[in-house]
Amino acid sequence: MRMTFRWYGKKDDKITLQQIQQIPGMDGIVGALFDVPVGEVWPLEDLLSIKEDANKYNLDFKDIESINVHEDIKLGLPSRDKYIENYIISLRNAAKAGIKVVCYNFMPIFDWTRTDLALPLYDGSTALAYDYRLIAGKSPQDMAREILDNSNGFVLPGWEPDRLEELSKLFEQYEGMDEDRLRKNLEYFLKAVVPVAEECNIKMGIHPDDPPISVFGLPRIVKNEEDLDKIVNMVDSESNGLTICTGSLGSNLKNDIPHIIRKFGAKKRIAFMHVRNIQVHEPWVFNEVAHKSKHGSLDMFEIMKALYDVDFDGPIRPDHGRMIWNEEGRPGYGLYDRALGANYLCGLWDSINRIYGAK
Numbered sequence: 515m516r517m518t519f520r521w522y523g524k525k526d527d528k529i530t531l532q533q534i535q536q537i538p539g540m541d542g543i544v545g546a547l548f549d550v551p552v553g554e555v556w557p558l559e560d561l562l563s564i565k566e567d568a569n570k571y572n573l574d575f576k577d578i579e580s581i582n583v584h585e586d587i588k589l590g591l592p593s594r595d596k597y598i599e600n601y602i603i604s605l606r607n608a609a610k611a612g613i614k615v616v617c618y619n620f621m622p623i624f625d626w627t628r629t630d631l632a633l634p635l636y637d638g639s640t641a642l643a644y645d646y647r648l649i650a651g652k653s654p655q656d657m658a659r660e661i662l663d664n665s666n667g668f669v670l671p672g673w674e675p676d677r678l679e680e681l682s683k684l685f686e687q688y689e690g691m692d693e694d695r696l697r698k699n700l701e702y703f704l705k706a707v708v709p710v711a712e713e714c715n716i717k718m719g720i721h722p723d724d725p726p727i728s729v730f731g732l733p734r735i736v737k738n739e740e741d742l743d744k745i746v747n748m749v750d751s752e753s754n755g756l757t758i759c760t761g762s763l764g765s766n767l768k769n770d771i772p773h774i775i776r777k778f779g780a781k782k783r784i785a786f787m788h789v790r791n792i793q794v795h796e797p798w799v800f801n802e803v804a805h806k807s808k809h810g811s812l813d814m815f816e817i818m819k820a821l822y823d824v825d826f827d828g829p830i831r832p833d834h835g836r837m838i839w840n841e842e843g844r845p846g847y848g849l850y851d852r853a854l855g856a857n858y859l860c861g862l863w864d865s866i867n868r869i870y871g872a873k
């Protein structure tokens with residue numbers, strides 16, 4: 515596997531490539547072109563420029579998170595074909611730049627939802643949290659405003675200010691959309707892009723819904739094993755893959771992550787791993803924690819052992835970290851706690867390979 519670190523680019527990330535290079539065991543960065551509006555083509559030269567910068571610090575750039583899917587594709591509007599064409603050109607450009615994995619999601623309107631971006635934990639650190647009781651009675655606009663006000667001045671992916679201005683219109687467009695219709699729209703998209711991804715030797719990896727439950731009445735189709743089954747069956751190709759995000763799927767304790775890894779890993783359908791821990795207090799009340807098993811609800815050893823068992827050889831990254839040591843950064847994406855998380859995952863991986871035999 516290759517250990518990676520999500521990086522927001524020279525302009526938008528205060529974390530430097532040198533800092534990432536100094537994290538033990540780090541193989542590469544996960545990047546994206548944040549300046550390209552959703553639906554537009556990703557220029558090859560911009561991808562090459564990230565790669566060149568990363569390579570200067572001995573870091574690979576083989577994984578993208580995310581080429582976002584235009585809302586018209588999710589809505590199944592006639593204009594979707596134009597955006598799918600653009601997506602295909604972006605995939606071809608990505609391949610030319612050496613990209614192997616492209617993460618995406620199919621969540622209507624919101625990429626992810628939290629009710630608190632800085633919940634104080636027992637040790638003075640802060641973490642992202644979700645509590646369904648705090649959403650009840652709130653409008654999406656209230657929610658969006660809260661997230662924008664608490665993002666420490668950073669733009670958060672999926673919560674770009676200009677998109678939020680269109681919230682009411684977007685909600686109107688989704689009126690009457692149920693899971694089946696949304697699923698059909700995903701299938702239409704996959705049938706168009708997966709053959710190209712396959713040709714380009716790229717694995718697409720759909721990110722689970724975060725949290726994996728309907729929020730504000732919007733349909734959600736990447737919530738559990740059953741949903742994942744339906745998705746991998748839409749197009750029979752290893753390029754039609756999954757991003758297994760343990761913190762997203764794991765916020766529903768009914769999702770057995772090691773089992774899910776073994777099942778889809780055996781079919782070579784895991785494109786990308788996001789590995790982090792969360793503490794689930796009761797259904798749909800959870801907060802993020804340090805990566806170590808003892809701090810949360812997930813058994814991180816079992817998760818890494820499952821990856822070992824299925825010979826996972828794709829990218830993995832520590833996911834959201836807490837804010838520690840007075841760091842002021844993009845919520846979930848500071849340097850310190852993610853670096854600690856990466857190191858913990860590397861430690862588990864080394865131990866597993868020592869105990870069960872290096873493959």
Ligand SMILES: [Mn+2]
Nearest residue numbers: 759762788833
């Ligand atoms: Mn994730």
